[in-house]
Amino acid sequence: xxxxxxxxxxxxLNMGPQHPSTHGVLRVILKxxxxxxxxxxxxxxxxxxGVEKIAENRTYQMFAPYVDRMDYVAAVSNGLGYVLAVERLxxxxxxxxxxxxxxxxxxLNRIASHLLWLGTHALDxxxxxxxxxxxxxxxxxxxxxxNYCGARLTTHAFRIGGLQYELYDGxxxxxxAFCDWFIPKVDEYEELLTNNRIWRERLIGVGILxxxxxxxxxxxGPVLRASGVAWDLRKAQPYxxxxxxEFDIPTRQNADTYDRYVVRMExxxxxxxIVRQAVGAIPDGPIKAxxxxxxxxxxxxxxxxxxxPKGELGYYIxxxxxxxxxxxxxxxPSLINLQALDQMVRGALVADVVAIxxxxxxxxxxxxx
Amino acid sequence: xxxLLKKILLVDLLQGLWVTFRNQHPKHLYTEQYPLERPKVxxxxxxxxxxxxxPDNGETLxxxxxxxxxxxxxxxxxxxxxxxxQTKRKDLTTFTYDTSRCxxxxxxxxxxxxxxxxxxxxxxxxSYTREGLIWDRQMLEEGxxxxxxTR
Numbered sequence: 001x002x003x004x005x006x007x008x009x010x011x012x013l014n015m016g017p018q019h020p021s022t023h024g025v026l027r028v029i030l031k032x033x034x035x036x037x038x039x040x041x042x043x044x045x046x047x048x049x050g051v052e053k054i055a056e057n058r059t060y061q062m063f064a065p066y067v068d069r070m071d072y073v074a075a076v077s078n079g080l081g082y083v084l085a086v087e088r089l090x091x092x093x094x095x096x097x098x099x100x101x102x103x104x105x106x107x108l109n110r111i112a113s114h115l116l117w118l119g120t121h122a123l124d125x126x127x128x129x130x131x132x133x134x135x136x137x138x139x140x141x142x143x144x145x146x147n148y149c150g151a152r153l154t155t156h157a158f159r160i161g162g163l164q165y166e167l168y169d170g171x172x173x174x175x176x177a178f179c180d181w182f183i184p185k186v187d188e189y190e191e192l193l194t195n196n197r198i199w200r201e202r203l204i205g206v207g208i209l210x211x212x213x214x215x216x217x218x219x220x221g222p223v224l225r226a227s228g229v230a231w232d233l234r235k236a237q238p239y240x241x242x243x244x245x246e247f248d249i250p251t252r253q254n255a256d257t258y259d260r261y262v263v264r265m266e267x268x269x270x271x272x273x274i275v276r277q278a279v280g281a282i283p284d285g286p287i288k289a290x291x292x293x294x295x296x297x298x299x300x301x302x303x304x305x306x307x308x309p310k311g312e313l314g315y316y317i318x319x320x321x322x323x324x325x326x327x328x329x330x331x332x333p334s335l336i337n338l339q340a341l342d343q344m345v346r347g348a349l350v351a352d353v354v355a356i357x358x359x360x361x362x363x364x365x366x367x368x369x
Numbered sequence: 370x371x372x373l374l375k376k377i378l379l380v381d382l383l384q385g386l387w388v389t390f391r392n393q394h395p396k397h398l399y400t401e402q403y404p405l406e407r408p409k410v411x412x413x414x415x416x417x418x419x420x421x422x423x424p425d426n427g428e429t430l431x432x433x434x435x436x437x438x439x440x441x442x443x444x445x446x447x448x449x450x451x452x453x454x455q456t457k458r459k460d461l462t463t464f465t466y467d468t469s470r471c472x473x474x475x476x477x478x479x480x481x482x483x484x485x486x487x488x489x490x491x492x493x494x495x496s497y498t499r500e501g502l503i504w505d506r507q508m509l510e511e512g513x514x515x516x517x518x519t520r
Contacts, residue, residue, distance in 0.1 A: 061440075061476065062440070063442070065442060069472075129388075136399050139399065146413075146414060147412070148413070149415075149475075150413035150414045150475060151415050154472065154474075156475060164475070164479055165413065168413070191385060191388050192385045192388050192389075196381050196382065197376075197382070
């Protein structure tokens, strides 16, 4: 807060860290004038585990399970970003088969992440029903993860150089069945919410963050795309063979909470489209490229960013030629997106703060690391 | 005009209610009645660790190579062995696995060259004491024994 004093008609309200609508342990100090928010201050760090420091005491392979625990809703995307960064460091590319599987799993994870966002966001607004349906559909994605790699949430699905596990029998069938079953479900959510007058009135015009401000704060992901900027790292700097798949970048112009909802709904459909293309053409071949068991990358650094469900997720790794990384720095999309919260909630009502925090789709595990 | 009529007749809300109504059928129930019906987890599920024994003679498959302990990010596996002068090999004496610190990443399983250490489908690992979570060789070979409650 820039002003440390309060007017006589102002009130400081502490929201969180146990508040259910802050999606974790975020503490927001609100300065209120009646129902209007005049300023905010975010207090973060309640979930700090020092993941970046842990990396300095682990070998490159050993650190891979820890990245799953940052954005635990989209663990597969985190794993992908990390292994891509290490692969760039040691100049190895995953085999085509591994790349196709990686695309399938990360896109499924994007769906799972958006589903959890949709359910909890709607719950914050007051629509309880979608939560039950979205968690039901998310369960199917998690079952695919469990069948593939043995864990539902913190998957540790990818290894440096490719994959550890070969696809199980019936993987393609299961994924295709999920895609066919899932698309009508998205329509069902839209039936519940898109035209609902309460939903529209709570969201339209709330938490506007226009394109210029998005760029100023470095906001990425669906929040940026809802302001009309068609920026998606899968198109802008393709990795993992995303250039081979056809998909659109959904954008909207109004940059409000409702538009971000529409963009994310459309993203789920596009993810299904990518998964369908990828699962129809999984190349044969080895699943893991040749990587030394004792990994000693050459002295150097690498930065790789991927389009995680929440925005640009970057990994910056510095190697000093030893077994352990010298430094691992994560650029978490949630943390950067959260910076825009203050501007978005200024002038809004207290009830809208909950909607705006929800629409940013933050995960505190990633913010605090 | 139609829009106004739709607004008066609450079409948007009824549309949503219709979705809720369609999902009322008991076949849409997804909740697991957990202690009564235990879920069947996937074949590759990474749960409780197990140290496999040769079913024919009951000897352990572990060759005390210590690779799992070296692969573990949390350093929670301790393997000790003595050198057997007759076979010129190492005999496993103790094998300790601290499940309280385990994150079930599966790296130890991947490292094992003889498929002795394995993460199994057992997932009920709770214990009343911290010591109970540190598994010794016998516990690892026999697997966890979750309490079965009956009415």
